[in-house]
Amino acid sequence: MTSNNSDASTNTDTSSASSVTSSLGPLDLEKGQGTKEQSIEEIVASLGDTVGKTRVDNPKMSATGVDVFYADKQAIFGVDLDIANNEVISMIGPSGCGKSTLLRCLNRMNDTIPICKVTGELTLDGEDIYGRDTDPVLLRARVGMVFQKPNPFPKSIYENVAYGPRLHGLSRNKSELDDIVITSLRKAGIFEEVKDRLDAPGTGLSGGQQQRLCIARTIACSPEVILMDEPCSALDPIATAKIEELINELSENYAIAIVTHSMQQAARVSQRTAYFHLGKLVEVGHTADIFTNPRHELTEKYITGRFG
Amino acid sequence: MFVAAYWIGRSKATGMRNLATKAQPLHSLPRYYGYQMLIWCAVPAITVFALWMGLESTVLTKLVKLSLPDEIRNLPGGEFNLIINDIKNIAVGNISQSQSDPIRTTAAADYSINLGFSKWARAVVVLVAGLLGAYFGYKRITYSARARIFVEKVIMIFLITCSCLAILTTVGIVLSVLFESLRFFDKVPFSDFAFGLHWSPQTSIRADQVGSSGSFGAVPIFAGTLLISAIAMLVAVPFGLMSAIYLAEYATPRVRAWVKPLLEILAGIPTVVYGFFAALTVAPMIRGFGESIGLSVASESALAAGLVMGIMIIPFVSSLSDDVITAVPQSMRDGSLGLGATKSETIRKVVIPAALPGVVGGILLAVSRAIGETMIVVMAAGLAANLTINPLEAVTTVTVQIVTLLTGDQAFDSPKTLAAFALGLMLFVTTLILNVIALRTVRKYREQYE
Ligand SMILES: Nc1ncnc2c1ncn2[C@@H]1O[C@H](COP(=O)(O)OP(=O)(O)OP(=O)(O)O)[C@@H](O)[C@H]1O
Ligand SMILES: [Mg+2]
Numbered sequence: 001m002t003s004n005n006s007d008a009s010t011n012t013d014t015s016s017a018s019s020v021t022s023s024l025g026p027l028d029l030e031k032g033q034g035t036k037e038q039s040i041e042e043i044v045a046s047l048g049d050t051v052g053k054t055r056v057d058n059p060k061m062s063a064t065g066v067d068v069f070y071a072d073k074q075a076i077f078g079v080d081l082d083i084a085n086n087e088v089i090s091m092i093g094p095s096g097c098g099k100s101t102l103l104r105c106l107n108r109m110n111d112t113i114p115i116c117k118v119t120g121e122l123t124l125d126g127e128d129i130y131g132r133d134t135d136p137v138l139l140r141a142r143v144g145m146v147f148q149k150p151n152p153f154p155k156s157i158y159e160n161v162a163y164g165p166r167l168h169g170l171s172r173n174k175s176e177l178d179d180i181v182i183t184s185l186r187k188a189g190i191f192e193e194v195k196d197r198l199d200a201p202g203t204g205l206s207g208g209q210q211q212r213l214c215i216a217r218t219i220a221c222s223p224e225v226i227l228m229d230e231p232c233s234a235l236d237p238i239a240t241a242k243i244e245e246l247i248n249e250l251s252e253n254y255a256i257a258i259v260t261h262s263m264q265q266a267a268r269v270s271q272r273t274a275y276f277h278l279g280k281l282v283e284v285g286h287t288a289d290i291f292t293n294p295r296h297e298l299t300e301k302y303i304t305g306r307f308g
Numbered sequence: 309m310f311v312a313a314y315w316i317g318r319s320k321a322t323g324m325r326n327l328a329t330k331a332q333p334l335h336s337l338p339r340y341y342g343y344q345m346l347i348w349c350a351v352p353a354i355t356v357f358a359l360w361m362g363l364e365s366t367v368l369t370k371l372v373k374l375s376l377p378d379e380i381r382n383l384p385g386g387e388f389n390l391i392i393n394d395i396k397n398i399a400v401g402n403i404s405q406s407q408s409d410p411i412r413t414t415a416a417a418d419y420s421i422n423l424g425f426s427k428w429a430r431a432v433v434v435l436v437a438g439l440l441g442a443y444f445g446y447k448r449i450t451y452s453a454r455a456r457i458f459v460e461k462v463i464m465i466f467l468i469t470c471s472c473l474a475i476l477t478t479v480g481i482v483l484s485v486l487f488e489s490l491r492f493f494d495k496v497p498f499s500d501f502a503f504g505l506h507w508s509p510q511t512s513i514r515a516d517q518v519g520s521s522g523s524f525g526a527v528p529i530f531a532g533t534l535l536i537s538a539i540a541m542l543v544a545v546p547f548g549l550m551s552a553i554y555l556a557e558y559a560t561p562r563v564r565a566w567v568k569p570l571l572e573i574l575a576g577i578p579t580v581v582y583g584f585f586a587a588l589t590v591a592p593m594i595r596g597f598g599e600s601i602g603l604s605v606a607s608e609s610a611l612a613a614g615l616v617m618g619i620m621i622i623p624f625v626s627s628l629s630d631d632v633i634t635a636v637p638q639s640m641r642d643g644s645l646g647l648g649a650t651k652s653e654t655i656r657k658v659v660i661p662a663a664l665p666g667v668v669g670g671i672l673l674a675v676s677r678a679i680g681e682t683m684i685v686v687m688a689a690g691l692a693a694n695l696t697i698n699p700l701e702a703v704t705t706v707t708v709q710i711v712t713l714l715t716g717d718q719a720f721d722s723p724k725t726l727a728a729f730a731l732g733l734m735l736f737v738t739t740l741i742l743n744v745i746a747l748r749t750v751r752k753y754r755e756q757y758e
Pocket of ligand 1: 070075094095096097098099100101102113
């Protein structure tokens with residue numbers, strides 16, 4: 001699958017590269033500190049189309065011209081982006097650039113914020129997810145989400161994982177439910193740690209364990225896409241490593257979008273990377289290309305840590 | 309004087325700080341030395357003042373007594389007190405001097421002189437105590453004096469005293485009720501009281517009257533209390549909880565801003581008003597309705613009182629539940645919604661369980677309110693101590709009985725009035741047990757849900 005993607009993108013990369021290079025020019029690194037800030041704003045204001053290839057051959061989800069407003073304030077500006085099947089795409093960018101907002105659009109979690117308005121087209125398997133016939137409840141069962149802060153329910157570990165399957169009637173009897181719970185915990189790599197205390201409260205686990213429990217809880221609904229919003233932001237390197245390993249395994253069966261502030265993490269887990277700045281999708285491409293050979297100067301500045 | 313003490317202490321310390329060296333630093337900020345001196349000044353002054361006030365009247369009375377002639381001094385206690393009162397009244401000018409005999413007038417003149425002297429002496433002594441304290445405090449301002457720690461300690465002791473006061477008052481109340489009840493149980497055996505099924509606290513004033521021995525079985529009135537509280541909770545819990553859920557989860561901020569205060573107004577209506585609403589509006593309605601479907605309903609029924617009481621305590625349940633429901637973190641809801649739960653599933657399976665300890669707390673508060681409620685029941689449920697679980701009959705409650713027992717003209721130590729204390733004790737014990745159970749359950753849930 002991955003090789004398939006890379007073939008497709010290299011083709012279009014070459015075609016779009018020429019149009020981009022003209023706007024890039026030499027980086028403004030020699031400018032003084034005072035004008036540097038100004039120049040970034042100018043660049044952002046004059047941002048045109050996204051650099052790189054936003055489309056893939058086999059999109060699971062795709063966004064076209066998505067704008068998001070919180071009351072009068074626009075948080076996302078015309079984003080086009082595809083999420084391919086069996087792919088991990090990571091979203092990076094400075095704080096407040098709209099990564100979480102975009103992620104939350106993908107399973108309509110923004111519906112819970114009354115002032116939030118989403119326009120543009122978002123599809124899952126070609127169906128408009130903001131369409132009149134789409135039930136956000138069913139959508140969220142297909143597009144699962146893991147949040148930045150682990151948020152296990154104040155119930156037992158077992159109940160936490162069984163919550164989704166129970167809601168959606170995924171099991172016919174107790175033993176099937178047991179199976180689902182155990183497989184999910186196992187896939188999330190936490191089963192060995194909790195198998196003796198499935199009745200203990202999920203809130204009594206450590207932060208990393210809680211986060212893996214939340215992942216297990218999401219997997220248990222057998223979603224088709226998993227959205228992860230900074231899943232490792234509160235975790236130590238060991239727990240992080242476990243979750244990254246887990247993401248790798250999960251990408252065999254799911255489409256995964258992950259928001260992260262750690263560029264190493266993006267490099268380790270994802271096949272494609274999207275760089276956002278102030279609500280705009282600046283550049284998207286193969287993770288390796290983005291990190292070794294960024295084409296837009298904002299991306300370059302961000303990944304080299306040269307923002308003021 | 310206190311302010312002066314503060315400033316003197318502070319300025320001395322400021323002066324010292326300016327002279328302070330590395331080797332001999334000033335321990336605390338000058339402000340704290342000011343406070344320290346203030347404390348040294350205020351504590352003795354206030355103590356002396358309080359002592360003086362406490363002893364003043366005793367001492368003055370003694371003095372008057374000494375000045376009175378022997379025949380008055382040897383009068384029995386009651387009459388003597390009357391005379392002393394007369395004298396004091398004359399001294400203050402409440403009784404005109406012309407009406408009274410010369411002995412009293414002279415004694416009164418003495419008394420008022422003494423009173424005036426006492427005022428002056430008090431002022432002087434307090435001032436001296438304050439100055440002495442302040443002087444002592446001033447001497448204590450040295451480089452090594454740990455004024456900050458001293459002040460913190462005094463503040464802590466002060467706070468401890470305050471909290472002890474509240475506890476002591478509670479203990480005092482419990483003890484007084486307990487002793488009165490013990491006196492009651494001397495006259496009426498405890499088993500009769502606790503298990504007797506008949507309540508008619510009529511004791512005669514003369515021994516030869518009919519019905520001279522009352523019976524004090526508390527079961528019917530406790531049953532009445534429970535019945536009415538149960539009806540009230542049946543009304544208040546569902547309505548309160550539902551409105552709390554609506555307010556916390558569904559209502560827009562604007563609706564909420566209007567509805568919540570409106571609901572809370574219910575708690576502010578005086579219970580007497582609820583009482584006549586129950587007696588004059590609800591009770592006849594229930595009766596009319598009952599008769600139309602062929603039930604006999606007493607004109608004062610437990611149902612009427614319970615219903616209205618339930619309405620009264622809705623805000624207790626809803627307001628507290630609303631608070632705890634809004635306190636459930638949004639991330640819980642997001643987690644549930646993100647798994648594809650509907651809003652009501654989220655509320656039922658995640659939000660309410662997480663909020664349960666607080667909700668239970670609110671409900672228990674409402675229960676104790678219902679048990680202690682008097683006015684509505686007096687007016688709407690009647691006084692008849694029926695042992696019944698039929699909500700259409702008249703019943704009575706513990707609080708109502710206490711009121712009727714104590715508002716009679718009986719001697720204070722008759723079993724009838726003492727029974728009120730026994731009832732009070734029982735009520736106290738009941739609510740105490742309820743609270744303990746409540747705390748237990750809340751803690752258990754908390755362990756489970758946090
Ligand atoms: N609930 C909200 N109400 C109003 N504005 C919001 C809300 N959530 C986000 N925003 C605004 O939308 C913009 C994008 O926010 P978002 O949370 O998507 O950023 P982010 O990229 O996820 O940042 P971070 O990396 O810090 O999580 C921000 O400017 C933020 O102020
Ligand atoms: Mg975010």
